[in-house]
Amino acid sequence: MSRDIVTQVSIVPAIVFLLPMLMGTVMLLIPGAGRQLQRWLSVLTTAVVLGLGAGMVSQVLKGSVLTTWHGELRVDALSALMVILIGGIGLFASLYSVPYLAARITEDVTVCRMRIFHGLLMWFLGTMLWGCVTNNVVMLYVAIEATTLTSGLLVAFYWNRPALEAGYKYLILLTIAITFALFGCVLLYAGAAATNKLAGGDALLISEIRNVVPWIPHRAMAITIAFLLIGFGTKAGIAPFHPWLPDAHAEAPTPVSVLLSGVMIKMALYALARTVSIFYPTWPQVTLFLLVLGTFTMLLGILLALAQDDLKRLLAYSSVSQMGYVLAGIGVGTYLGCYGGLFQLLNHALYKSLLFMCVGAVIYATRMRRMGDLGGLRKQMPVTSACFLVGALAIAGFPPLNGFWSKLSIYLALAQAGMWWAAVIAILTSIFTIVVMLRAGYRVFWGEPHFNGTSTAAVREVPILMWLPMVVLASLCALLGIWPQGVYPLLDRAARVLATLGQ
Amino acid sequence: MNPAALHTGLIETLSLTLVITSVAAVEMRRLKFSIVAYSCQALLIVALLLSFAAVNKALYWWAATALVTKAILTPWFLFRSIRGLDDRELKPVIGFVPSAVIAALLMMVFFRLTHGPGAFLAPTEMGQLDVFRTNLAVASTVFALGLYAVLTRRDAVKAVIGLCLLENGVHLSLVSLAPGLSETALFGVATEVVVTVFLLLYVVGGVRREFGSTDTFRLRELRW
Secondary structure, eight states: OOSOOEEEEOSHHHHHHHHHHHHHHHHHHSTTSOHHHHHHHHHHHHHHHHHHHHHHHHHHHTTEEEEETTTTEEEOHHHHHHHHHHHHHHHHHHHHHHHHHHHHHHHSSTHHHHHHHHHHHHHHHHHHHHHHHBOBHHHHHHHHHHHHHHHHHHHTTTOSHHHHHHHHHHHHHHHHHHHHHHHHHHHHHHHHHHTOOSTTOOTTBHHHHHHHGGGSOHHHHHHHHHHHHHHHHHHTTOTTSOTHHHHHHHHSOHHHHHHIIIIIHHHHHHHHHHHHGGGTTTOTHHHHHHHHHHHHHHHHHHHHHHTOOBHHHHHHHHHHHHHHHHHHHHHHOSHHHHHHHHHHHHHHHHHHHHHHHHHHHHHHHHSOOBGGGOOOTTTTOHHHHHHHHHHHHHHHTOTTSHHHHHHHHHHHHHHHTTOHHHHHHHHHHHHHHHHHHHHHHIIIIISOOOOSSSOGGGOOOOOHHHHHHHHHHHHHHHHHHHOGGGGHHHHHHHHHHHOOSOO | OOGGGSOHHHHHHHHHHHHHHHHHHHHOSBHHHHHHHHHHHHHHHHHHHHHHTTTOTHHHHHHHHHIIIIIIIHHHHHHHHHTTSOOBOOOOSSOHHHHHHHHHHHHHHHHHHHHSSSOTTOOSSGGGSHHHHHHHHHHHHHHHHHHHHHHHOOBHHHHHHHHHHHHHHHHHHHHHHOTTOOHHHHHHHHHHHHHHHHHHHHHHHHHHHHHSSOBGGGOOSOOO
16 A cells, blocks of 8 residues: 555446446336346446446556545455456356346246346345445445345245255355354444544544554454454355355356356455455464465365265365465465465456356256266367366466466465465365366266266257357456466555555 | 433343343244244334433434334244244254253353453443443343354244344444444344345245245255
């Protein structure tokens, strides 16, 4: 934060989250009017959000911070990164959902709930964006709980036994967790207000709380951090609070899985980083705790992924593992660690969305998702198999793909901080990731075709609206691998927001 | 703000009754009575907020929102979800006597924590005043009882009631911890709980249709 920062009043941060909410409301109020219209409206809305996000990024790169409503909303580099990520993945997911859900309508009883799908999707995106632009610590809680509520029905969308079970667990576990976060947020506010050092600033605004942290009593600080960690950590899928995640990710419709895994858990981690990183300078011990939690999460996630036969559950557990990397990176608290963590966050959003879309394509084409039932799809689905391979190599950290650079930054940051044990665990996890992902890819796309019942001849490549987002995401993974300096300016500024522990 | 204007005796009585209603809401075997106990608790919270409002005008707003969301809408949703059904709760994991002992222990621990010299739950100066300390102890007890109910009760509807208690605990603590909270924030926090309860009961309704009961122990198809 050493550079000059110009605060600029702008209405864009408000528009970026109010627009999807408004469009969602419109879609929910005129249901059934035109399913086709709803689909294209949601694509259009996400495209506009992406455009606004790009505009914010260019503003932020010029060194300004956008604020609205007397600092209630505040967009710095970190928020801008999240907004453009949500806009981008949201656009791909809504494009993908057009053919994906159209196929489910004809065969399922989901027709009556189909009307509300896109409206809820827009609300879901809107609430996530709200959480990323708000500067008010209580509103941060409100926004994150709102993402749970708007996505709850999307998780249980198919309304069959597994979906209902996943939806119930999702709603109840996350609501309890987020109530802890509310307690944490309120304690943070109370602690900041009690210091009497705000000089007229509002104790609800995170940007103001940052300045008074050294005066908050240690004991209050410890309990605040614990509550925030339980609350936001659960939502981010940090072990041991992760059990909701594989159920919800696996049973939700694939476009929703893409959003849950691609951006929602990231957004919760963003909230965690935003609130907990302000304690680093006064209380550096917390970084060690975050690091232990991060390494535990990455190892546990990948070990559980090894045991999976269901492709979507496998990807969900791998998400847990990858979130461990992000937490370990951000948890180190140094500039390099935060840089690596945020780069990993961006990369994981790209390749995990890609992998979920590929698995969704396999489900779309074969109606199966167990590895044991699938095999030899390479011939029938060349695009999907190529995209899956790129995603699998990227998540495993093969050079020259994007995952390599972010993981390398995290290893270096861990080594630099003297945490050799953590670096070793991170590298070990990476090796397991290679095994898990390549084994899955091999069995589904290359192995012997052995279909139970259905003939292979009926399987063919998915429609263009499904493979186009996959190809774009795969290209982005490759592009960021070859040209990682492209995102450097934004990540650099975002990492400086979090890296409060010297450089 | 003048804390002397508070009716300390009234507040203490209300707070203790509040804990009793929480225990009742958790322990009643008939869901109907459990919901009634919950509604009583909601009304007590409204009364408490009104008595605290003597020193903090923003709490009138909070009391009005709590009346609508906690005392009217939430019980209505709960009653609607069990209408026409056998409302005897499924046998819980932990029986009545151990539960009562646990509740009493929780209460003592939280009183100790908030009234001890450390007072780590109340970092503010105002939080050190006697009334506010009692309020915090009661809020934490209600919170812990809610968590206890969610963790140990098999019935999904009971788990939802536990969740409501959990939320009530946190909301009650706002009186002591966050007196300067803006109306929009309060409104957001209160609305969300009602929406949560509504959605959860909607999903529980689906679970009841598909699984034939609301026994959460039977929800174990998704493992590993």
